[in-house]
Amino acid sequence: MSGGAGTPVAELAGNPRTGEHGALSCGHPVAFSPAALERFEALLTRYPTKQAALLPTLWIAQEEFGWISREAVDYVASLLDLAPAFVWGVVTFYTMYNRAPVGKHLIQVCTSISCHLAGAEKVYHECRRKLGDLKPGETSLDGKYTVIEVECLAQCDKAPAVMVNGDDYERITLENLDSFLEKLK
C-alpha cells in the first residue's frame, strides 16, 4: 500500500479508464503569473473561506491558461487548500469552464427558445460548416475557432445571439454570417 491521495492510477493494474470525464493533462506544471497571483490574493480578502473563492479562482485560471487542465486543477487546489477531486467536481458541474483547449475565438451560439425560433440552429450548423466542418465543441485546425452551443445569453430581443469570448453579437443570421466571421479574422 502506498501513500495517500497521490498514488498514480497507472500503478493500479488493468485500469481501462478512458478519461472521458477526467481532466486532460496539458503536459507541464502550471502557475499563475505575478499579475494573476495579485488578483487571486485580492480575491481571497473578499470571501469568508478559501473554498468560497473557488469559482473566481477558476475564472482566473481559465483566463491565464485558456482552459482547465489537470495541472491547473492541482494548482488551484493547492492554492485554496482543497482536494483536487473537489476542484474537478466543481469544474465539471459548470459548463463555462473549458475542459479542453479552445480556439482563439470561442463562438458560443445561443439555441434557447428565442434564438431557436429566429433560426439559431441553422446558424450554428452553418457556422461550423464554414469553419471546416467542425463537430460541436471541436477546434478548427488552425486553432482559431471553437463553436459551441450554449443556453440563453439574455439577448432574446436581438436573437439569434452569439457570444464570442466575452463579446455579444446580435442578430447573426445566415445572411450576415459571412461578414460576422470575416470580422473575427
Add this chain to the structure above:
Amino acid sequence: MAKVTVDGRTVEVPDGSNALEACRAAGVDVPHFCYHPRLSVVGQCRMCMVEVEGMPKIQASCTVPIRDGMVIHASSEKALAARNATMEFLLINHPLDCPICDQAGECKLQDNAFAAGLPVSRTSEPRRQFPGYDRTDIGPHVVADMTRCIQCTRCIRFCQEIAGTGELTFIERGGHTIVWTHEGRALDNEWSACAADVCPVGALTVKEFRFRKRVWWLEKASSVCDGCDVGCNVSIEHRDRVVHRYLPRVNPEVNDFWICDYGRFRAEGLNGQDFLRPVLRGASGERETNWGEALDSVKGAVDAALAEAGEGSVLALGSARLSTEESWLLARLFGETLKGRAELTVDDGELRRIRNPKARGSFEGFLKGREAAPNSRGAEAAGLVRAGKDSALEKLLAGGPAPRVLYVADAAFTYRVKDPEYVAALRRAPVLVVHARTRNALTDVADVVLPVASLAGKEGTFVNVQGRVQRFDVAIVPPPVVRTDLEVLLHLGRRWGAFDTRWTARDIFERMRGSVDGYAGLEWDAESIVGAPPSVSPAAAYDSLLAEPLSLPELVLPAAPAGGGAK
C-alpha cells in the same frame, strides 16, 4: 431530551437528534441511503421522506432537527407515496444485476426496494451506462461500478470527513453524475475499504472480497483485530472453516464504524496453517508426532534443565499476540511453577490510527496505535516481564548466558525473526520450543514445534491502547490436531500439576480478576467487553447500536452524535 411522537408512539430522544433518528428510536425504520450517523447530513437521497405536523411540505427526515413535542407521521399515505416515488426514480437507472452483484444480500437498495414492493417498472428505456467507469479499480482495494451508484455521497463524505483525504467527488451533473477520483489519482488512504463499507449499493465493493462468497452464506463471529494495539472490533466472516473477510464491528469507544485497510486485510492471513501436527527435531531429523510425546519431551527437557542448572534456567518468551489468559498461564507456569522467567517483547508498530474523536485516549480526532501487536498491556498485567536491560532475553541476545530451555509461545512474536542472527542468538538455548501456526526462520530451527490455531480459532481478551479489555470469540474450529495456545499451555502445565485441563478462557478470566490489573470486577459477558454484535450489513452497521424500542419501551436512541453527525 425531547419528546417526539412518531406514528402515535412517543419517545424521548436526545436534543440535537434528527427526525430520522427519532423514527428509528420509535421503532419505525424509515428507509434511507445517504444518512449515516458519523457523516454530515446532506439530504441527498430523498428516501427518508416523512410528514411533520406544522410543516406544509413533506420532509426528508434526516434534515429535520427534532423539537420537543414534534409529531411525525412516518407511515402516512403521503409519506409512503413520496418514498415510493423516490424509489421508483432510483430504480429507473439502477441495473437489475443483483444476481451478479456482490452487494446483493447486504444492499440497502435491494432491502428498501423489496420493502417498498414496487415489482413492476413503468419505464422501458435502456438504462444509463458509464463505459469506462464500470467494474473499474478506483483504488488498490476498491472496485467501482458507476452504473449502480445512487449518488448518496456517503463515500465522498467518508473520504472528506473521516479519512480527511477527499479523493472522491461528483463529476459532471444531473443524470451524468458519477463518483470518481481526480484523473490520475486513486482512492488510496489508510481506510479506503471503509468507503465500500458505507456504500449502500454495489457501486463500491472491496476488491479482495469480491466474488469470494455470497454474503448470506457467511457466518459471523465477534473478534478483535490483532494488527495493532488499537484493538478495532471486527466481525470475522467465515464459512466452511475459511475466513473470508473482516468487517468492523461498531464500537463508539474504540474504532467507531471503521477499520484500517491494514487490519481489514489481515483476515486473509488467518487461513494459513503450515503446522498440522507437533514436530520434533533431533539428531535423526525432523518428524511429526502426537501431542503426548511432544509435550512430554518439553517436560523432560525442562525437568532436566531444572535438575542440572537449577532455578532460572528456563526462559519463556510471551508475545503481545497472546491473549491475557494465555499470558497469565505462561507467567504462572514458567514464572512460578518452574521458577524460571517469563518475558515479553513487542515490536513498535507502524503508526496505525482510526478516526474517533469521541474515544477516550484519542487526540487530533484519531485513536492511535503504538505497537504492532494487540495485547502488550494485558500480557504485562498478567505477569510477563517486558524485556529490557538485564532481562534474560537481552542477555541471551547479547551473548550472555543462555537459558537451558527457551519456550517461545508465539513463533512470530517479532519481525526480527526474519534476521538470521537474531534466530541464531535464540537458538543458543540448547532446547528451543515454539508455538507456531506458520513456518518461519524460528520454526525451522526449533526442537519442538507445537501447532496452534490462528486468532479465528481462539477466544480470550486483549487490552488495547486505552487499557480497555475486549473479548474475542472463536470463529472457526481449528483443524483436528491443532490446538489453541491456551490448550497447549494447560496440557503442558498439567504435567507439573499446575493447571486443570478443563479450564476454558472464561475460567481463567475469572481466576485472573483477583490478581490482574484492569480485570477486577469485569464480567466475561459484560457488554463493555463483548462490544456490539456483528452487523448484518456494513452499510447499516449502526443497526446493531439501536435497540428495539418496541419490545423494550424504556430504551431510547443511544448516544448518536449531536446534529446527526454534522460535527
